[in-house]
Amino acid sequence: MVVPSLKLQDLIEEIRGAKTQAQEREVIQKECAHIRASFRDGDPLHRHRQLAKLLYVHMLGYPAHFGQMECLKLIASPRFSDKRMGYLGAMLLLDERQDAHLLITNSIKNDLSQGSQPVQGLALCTLSTVGSAEMCRDLATEVEKLLLQPSPYVRKKAVLTAVHMIRKVPELSNIFLPPCAQLLQERHHGILLGTITLITELCEGSPAALRHFRKVVPQLVEILRTLVTSGYSAEHSISGVSDPFLQVQILRLLRILGRNHEDSSETMNDLLAQVATNTETSRNAGNAVLLETVLTIMDIRSAAGLRVLAVNILGRFLLNSDKNIRYVALTSLLRLVQSDHSAVQRHRSTVVECLQEPDTSLSRRALELSLALVNSSNVRSMTRELQGFLESCPPDLRADCASGILLAAERFAPTKRWHIDTILHVLTTAGTHVRDDAVANLTQLIGGAQELHAYSVCRLYSALAEDISQQPLVQVAAWCIGEYGDLLLEGSCEETEPLQVEEEEVLVLLEKVLQSHMSLPATRGYALTALMKLSTRLRGDNNRIRQVVSIYGSCLDVELQQRAVEYNTLFRKYDHMRAAILEKMPLMERGGPQVDEEAEESKEARLSEAAPVPTEPQASKLLDLLDLLDGTSGDSQHPPLDPSPGGTLVHLLDLPCAPPALAPIPNVKVFEREGLQLNLSFARPSEIPALLLITATATNSSGSDVTHFVCQAAVPKSIQLQLQAPSGDTVPAQGGLPITQLLRILNPNKAPLRLKLRLTYNHFGQSVQEIFEVNNLPLETWQ
């Protein structure tokens, strides 16, 4: 009995009836099995219904690739319902990467030329959605014919299909450019909309087309004017604005045509003013048109008065209660801020208010715009606003806000103290979100502002005492305390409240940083070095510091351990030099990461040049490098190293790269019989790489002499062989003097070396002849 197949509605009912995901999967899998069987049987009557079901489950995420060939069969069917379903399936299931895709080209061609209007519409729709470059080339002429057909339904679809074709195959613009002039004269809005899109695509694709279409600017102006001034037309109007979609498209095209072109811009001026003033702004449609008008005015060479009008409209938008309008206004102002900076500045206060929006889309836009509006005159107030925003903003905007503030501060800081304050504030509020070079920048800044050393260190100390979790802040604070610890203890800073700090407190704080699990290894490095520097700055004894430093001599972190060991050594062996080494640092140059380390290295280098004996830790480092080098280069020669540490680095890099000596090729035993042995030894002089010298040595360990020994050799044709005269033809018994013979082989092509040897000799009263090929030639003989 034939089970009737489920209708689409019934299947959907069943799927909705499933209570769990597993049940749904079961239902769908069962049905898919039915569908597959039905496709196999080739039932034409129900094919479109089966495909409909398949498309439904495809939308839910289940595999549907076995339906692709069915789409082809449906498209080829004469029935409209089949074609409709088949084309839909093709658009949803096929793409350029499937083979089935090309096979529909023929069906589309037939439908385009002979189908009824709805069928032509379907074919055009499919072509514009999944048409590949080859399909577009094949079918371009068909589509061109349809452009000038009487039915507006087909023409509007043909125009949009042309847009797709030009995107896929830009050369087709030649075919589709000429009909545009006639299409522009249509009155049907659908065709006009498509035509404007087509012209826009053509103009964006080629400057020649752009010039060509500047001629139609007056025509476009007329069309737009008719739209704007015509009365209420129920057909196309949306909330009282006639066909806002068409208006927006025309305005976009005018923008492209008028950009950088005086004459076109002239022609448009009046119309733009008219649209800007007359458009109804109470509903979304009107605002869409108005916004597009504003953007066009700002982009072309418009009159100054018009530009002012445009920016004022944007300003009004910013105050609109509709959030969408505010969003679009902020986006547009961001586009304009580069070109019309002063005009946008006028609305700065409104923009800043938008920072307080709860809607993250809006506040993000407002942030970008605020940062773009900071300049030297408003930097203080803007930074205050932005810092306020930083404290309360959502986490995904924090990083952008922090780096924005730091950047603005760098460009426009009125005073150094203000700059330091600002960076400090950012580090305390959003320290974990700042960029890595903020630390370097701040230390460099502080280092350069000598009058502010006391102030900075006091503020940093208070900040650190409150919170040791923000790593960039801790790093800078540690560095400052190390450098200017003496100023901190003096407490002589007038600009902040007097701070009475005891030495113990400072040490305790730094130790806390060292031990805290929140501190990164780099931070602990800073803290340790700071402690060390304090050993010269503080007046008390250094036992506590020495204790800490020696503890860290066995720290697991290698970097810390190394520092601690070096500092320990400074205490024990080089105490007399400690003060000099730990002096205040000179101003570093800006630029590149690791500025601190570089400066410290160069400072140490300078100091040790002054002292005749290089400090031990540094010397040991150098010797280690030398050892490494000695190990690798083996017997290669290098010039003796200059003992001065400053120049050593350069010398190491300057070492010549001696080529490695050629390893000798091993000897090969090629023949042995009754005590007579033939050995080959090889040599390849490096001056002539193609030359191989083989020395054949015949030795006799038997009790009888070998006489009349003759050795002949043969090699492949591509190799040249020269046999030189042997040293003799008798090998005496019991290890007597061997016979040696030199063979010269020239192998310029590096062909694989094959050697055939023929030996004839008399041994034990018998004449022997041996012919053999040498199998065990090492590769180095011919490679």
Place this chain on the structure above:
Amino acid sequence: MIQAIMVFNNHGKPRLVRFYQRFPEEIQQQIVRETFHLVLKRDDNICNFLEGGSLIGGSDYKLIYRHYATLYFVFCVDSSESELGILDLIQVFVETLDKCFENVCELDLIFHMDKVHYILQEVVMGGMVLETNMNEIVAQIEAQNRLEKSEGGLSAAPARAVSAVKNINLPEIPRNINIGDLNIKVPNLSPFV
């Protein structure tokens, strides 16, 4: 250009999914889920624009959505489309659905997914806006529906049923069935065979 149009309900179940840019199948499903999560986070009184999720292309694309009762209509567009214009386009599409289905609700979209696709094809084609005049769109859809009805479908079903029965090979039917005391006269079925 419009990259994709998605309609899903408040629980994220897709009701209409149409891509105008090719994505592999698994990515399509992921995009729908990702979009749903992004849109769900939005309150009702904030703006209807969002940056696109990472799967669909990130901040080069915008998601413009409208929430109607139980359904979200989401259009993913690139920077060449006017955001406010797309909001109006979504409204046009929904109103057209309303006209075609007589007070459209979610069930209509569920059970007539193919018809919704056909209506969408009259509004947006190849990622570009084709027609925004509702009357034209509705007229076109009705013409196509009439075409489909006239070809076959339900009205042809009785004819097909008769031809199906004609094709069944019925064996010879006995005129009289005699089983014990029962005597059944079999009626003449020839007109139907």
